[in-house]
Amino acid sequence: RGNTQQNFNVExxxxxxxxxxxxxxxxxxxxxxxxxxxxxxxxxxxxxxxxSTENLSSFLCMYRNFANSEELMKELSEVVKKWTQTKSQDxxxxxxxxxxxxxxxxxxxxxxRLDFWKDAxxxxxxxxxxxxxxxxxxxxxxxxxxxxxxECAEQEYRKPKRQETALILERQIIExxxxxxxxxxxxxxxxxxxxxxxxxxxxxxxxxxRKESPGIQRLIERFNLVSRWVATEIVMEPALKKxxxxxxxxxxxxxxxxxxxxxxxxxxxxxxxxLSPVSRLSQTWEALPRKSNEIFQRLLKLx
Numbered sequence: 001r002g003n004t005q006q007n008f009n010v011e012x013x014x015x016x017x018x019x020x021x022x023x024x025x026x027x028x029x030x031x032x033x034x035x036x037x038x039x040x041x042x043x044x045x046x047x048x049x050x051x052s053t054e055n056l057s058s059f060l061c062m063y064r065n066f067a068n069s070e071e072l073m074k075e076l077s078e079v080v081k082k083w084t085q086t087k088s089q090d091x092x093x094x095x096x097x098x099x100x101x102x103x104x105x106x107x108x109x110x111x112x113r114l115d116f117w118k119d120a121x122x123x124x125x126x127x128x129x130x131x132x133x134x135x136x137x138x139x140x141x142x143x144x145x146x147x148x149x150x151e152c153a154e155q156e157y158r159k160p161k162r163q164e165t166a167l168i169l170e171r172q173i174i175e176x177x178x179x180x181x182x183x184x185x186x187x188x189x190x191x192x193x194x195x196x197x198x199x200x201x202x203x204x205x206x207x208x209x210r211k212e213s214p215g216i217q218r219l220i221e222r223f224n225l226v227s228r229w230v231a232t233e234i235v236m237e238p239a240l241k242k243x244x245x246x247x248x249x250x251x252x253x254x255x256x257x258x259x260x261x262x263x264x265x266x267x268x269x270x271x272x273x274x275l276s277p278v279s280r281l282s283q284t285w286e287a288l289p290r291k292s293n294e295i296f297q298r299l300l301k302l303x
């Protein structure tokens with residue numbers, strides 16, 4: 001970018017939306033960026049003026065800090081009803097119609113569990129709003145909603161079975177190195193993927209929401225559990241040569257997890273390897289093969 005000057009001012013859009021913008025002059029050309037305003041006004045601005053997919057995604061994730069879902073659904077319903085009175089015959093060139101469909105689609109795809117799964121009133125309002133749209137859109141959006149709701153139902157059905165399986169596995173004693181690093185990495189990934197599915201992005205926004213999220217707290221507890229498990233398996237091996245083999249094996253598991261993009265398991269294992277009871281085993285680390293140490297140093301940079 002060239003020379004930039006920035007001025008803060010409040011403007012009114014269409015005599016309805018009081019919004020705050022930052023106006024930047026870049027190489028003599030003005031550029032205007034929305035920086036704040038009433039949450040409903042920002043929502044209207046996204047419908048009528050800003051068609052950025054990135055901004056819409058950010059809004060749907062963050063708006064709950066300033067308004068509840070019922071308020072947003074009420075506004076969306078009013079916008080749709082107003083649109084039906086002035087809609088264009090050519091839907092492909094109707095930018096407002098296209099944006100309304102994008103908003104509903106993203107809301108269903110990413111937040112159906114959070115806003116509609118167990119809220120009959122919100123679900124009813126959504127279906128009513130969709131019904132005002134042309135059949136080509138309403139049919140597609142209703143099908144998407146049905147699919148996402150069936151996903152939620154399936155996940156709820158599978159929960160008791162997963163818990164039962166976990167209890168069975170806890171009673172089994174498995175010789176660690178009897179399994180391949182690839183298999184263990186894949187199993188860690190499957191277990192943690194199911195846990196991650198229960199976390200909504202909005203729960204990650206603030207420290208307060210993270211503390212109140214059961215899913216995030218379970219994932220934190222699992223992180224600590226796996227890290228302690230790694231350290232325990234290492235320090236419980238009395239023979240130096242075998243202890244080196246255990247560390248080498250965990251590094252291989254972490255590397256396999258890295259290859260399948262499971263960075264959470266990578267960090268869990270690396271955290272266990274860097275706990276003081278393990279890091280103090282100087283003779284063990286000195287005996288570790290050079291290749292294993294190089295992999296460990298590479299993974300350590302992720303911490």
